[in-house]
Amino acid sequence: MFHILQYQPLRLITQNSLSGMCLKLMFSRPVAFAQIWKSWFSSHSLLGNKNIILMGPPGAGKTTVGRIVGQKLDCPAIDIDDDVLEPTWNMSVSEKLQDIGSEEFLEEEGKVLLKFSASGSVVSLTGSNPMHAAGMQHVKKGGIVVYLDVPTTVIMSRLRSLQVDRIVGLSPGVSLKDVLQFRKQFYKRWYDIRVFCGKGIAAEVVAEKVLDAVKRYQDSELETFISTRCSRSGRSMAKDSHKYFSDVVIQGLAPDGGLFVPERGLPKFTAEEWQGLIEAAYVERAQVILERCIHPADIPASKLAEIIGTAYGENFSCSKIAPVRHLAGNQFLLELFHGPTASFKDFALQLMPHLFAYCIPRSCNYLILVATSGDTGSAVLDGFSRLNDADKQRIAVMNFFPEDGVSQIQKSQMIGCQKENAWSVGVKSDFDFCQTAIKQIFNNSDFTGFLTVEYGTGLAAANSINWARLLPQVVYHASAYLDLVHQNIIPFGSPVDICIPTGNFGNILAAFYAKMMGIPIRKCICASNANNVLTDFIRTGVYDLRGRKLISTFSPAVDILKSSNLERYLHLIANEDGQLVTQLFNQLENQGHFQLRKDLLERLQQDLVAGCCSDEECLAAIHSVYSTTGYILDTHTAVAKVVADRLQDRTCPIIISSTAHYSKFAPAILQALRIAEINQNPLSQLHLLSSYGALPPIHWGLLETLKKTGNGDHQVCAADMSVLMYHIETLIQNYFM
DSSP states (O other), X not given: OOOOOOOSOBSOOOHHHHTTSOOOOOSSOOOTTHHHHHHHHHTSOSOTTOEEEEEOXXXXXXXXXXXXXXXXXXXXXXXIIIIIIHHHHTSOHHHHHHHHOHHHHHHHHHHHHHTOOXXXXXXXXXXXXXXXXXXXXXXXXXXXXXXXXOOHHHHHXXXXXXXXXXXXXXXXXXXXXXXXXXXHHHHHHHOSEEEEOOTTOOHHHHHHHHHHHHHHHHBGGGOOEEETTOOHHHHHHOGGGOBOHHHHHHHOBOTTSOBEEETTOOOXXXXXXXXXXXXXXXXXXXXXXXXXXXXXXXXXXXXXXXHHHHHTSTTSSSTTSSOEEXXXXXXXXXXXXXXXXXXXXXXXXXXXXXHHHHHSOTTOEEEEEEEOSSHHHHHHHHHHHTSXXXXXXXXXXXXXXXXXXXXXXXXXXXXXXXXTTEEEEEESSOHHHHHHHHHHHHTOHHHHHHHHHHHOEEEEEOSTTSHHHHHHHHHXXXXXHHHHHHTTSSOTTOOEEEEEEOSSSHHHHHHHHHHHTTOOEEEEEEEEOSOOHHHHHHHHSEEEOTTOOOOOOSOGGGOOSSOTTHHHHHHHHTTSOHHXXXXXXXXXXXXXXXXXXXXXXXXXXXXXXXXXXXXXXXXXXXXXXXXXXXXXXOHHHHHHHHXXXXXXXXXXXXXXXXXXXXXXXXXXXXXXXXXXXXXXXXXXXXXHHHTTOOBSOOOHHHHHHHHHHXXXXXXXXXXXXXXXXXXXXXHHHHHHO
């Protein structure tokens, strides 16, 4: 007999549930019964009195997979076509469709589905069942809906080989491809779990994937996050230190000063799964990848799809979201500047605010603190200002930036992006002070506790120290590789190098994560400007800030000496030795330097190479590329271009991350193009650049922001922790009280 088992993602199992009486879903996730649960779970059916409901297009293999899953679970397998519709109608499904036509067929099929009842079974739906809302609502109440997501090209090939010529919706003038594409919206509406099925995958393998996916759905206790500074012994002793995705989105920084990382690492995709995404659009790729990284107990698939659709919809000026453009020879540009604020930060910061708003308790207020070296600030302000009115009432943003350490256009943009729940504060110091100050504020339990008790307001981070900032960046590195395959530049499996202008190490770390998930990236090339502490570190293993002063360059977004996300990478290559990571970064904080062991340096140099670029070389590269191609690089992309030219071996394609639009750095670009007289007005500078008719065109969003706001007003404060804390408290008083 099947034991009753709650089919929703589990967070707490009571003693009574272990005897088959009940399970209780709660918001907290105590783990007192975790080990008992694992033992109990492994010896009982996945189903209980619930059903596994297989859904997908015709030809997805639902019937065959359903039978295999049923055999493995020793439970009934029910095919809606063969076991329900045909006995009810006393005729074949194809005959019924021919008899009454598509529209009436859907209604008749839905009526039968409304009367269907089963428990403890594997149910294979028809390809058209999800198009009947009432019928699906009825069936969904009885179990977990598993979407067998098979690429449209594969389905079309299967249906042709089976000589299927009659499916619901197919008619003269409507192609099979059109029908399959139309149906996808209905499949996406109903599923709890997606099982992505690439080309040529055997039904037995799909069945195993279904079972693994259902197990994951049922048990979220395995997808936990730990601090990079948590020792192995501390990890085993303090189970309550484990956090979940929703926790780390809210907390940002770990209580011990470390950064959160997935305890079991990121999911690995098979080559077949990646190849199944070659034809997919960016939004679809994002949803498949992020579903595997975010447990549905934290954000259900349907809600995640809604969030992704909102983030990468009309806010981006290019329909491809992150297009890959051939530059010259074996070099390709990944254009990451088509979002509303013209930098790669938009990819995370159009998404993260919605993730954050979903994860926080509805009764709580939060102030988001962010430190920026240029691009992050406007992206955070824009992203959180796009929340709905209810969310904006409980979430505000304060952005700290170096008053004299960003370009004039970047500053104008940050000021122009201020909205009713989003403000900018210029700090009379550099980015490293701003970033360090934010970390110290989060670690000041007296201050954060005071804000919670006195004002009912928590603090959260939106810098790339927040896992929800870093994770979306993995998607565009994977997508870039898939685009090269789609464009027949390379076959899947051939390697590429990636070159990224790097300051805080987040973007290049995301590329490394994509490699760990199965994208064939050979080398990640770290490109620095004159602030080349990372280049020296990657070459020597010595991270040394002694005697270094931050240098202001034409590429201000990488004018950084303390690279926060490097900590996540070192934790990874040190086999999650949190004690070692703590030692290294404490030494950096107290003595201004640390040195890697020889074995760790060798491991690092297998993954990374590095080079640096002067301002003169940067401007020369901009001029050279424009002269030969008519394309204008921004100053950060030019840094990467110079380093790529120097370090690539030309044995494989190299993807250069174009992290910002050149419009944001107009004075430097005009200087590179050898314009003698440069008007100091940012809007005039953009109009002058526009007259060149270069590629890409002037950024629409940036131009509109500058037209509307001019220079505007913003607060400026001294580089003093107490002053920053005063600004934070004052904002909370004025906005939330």
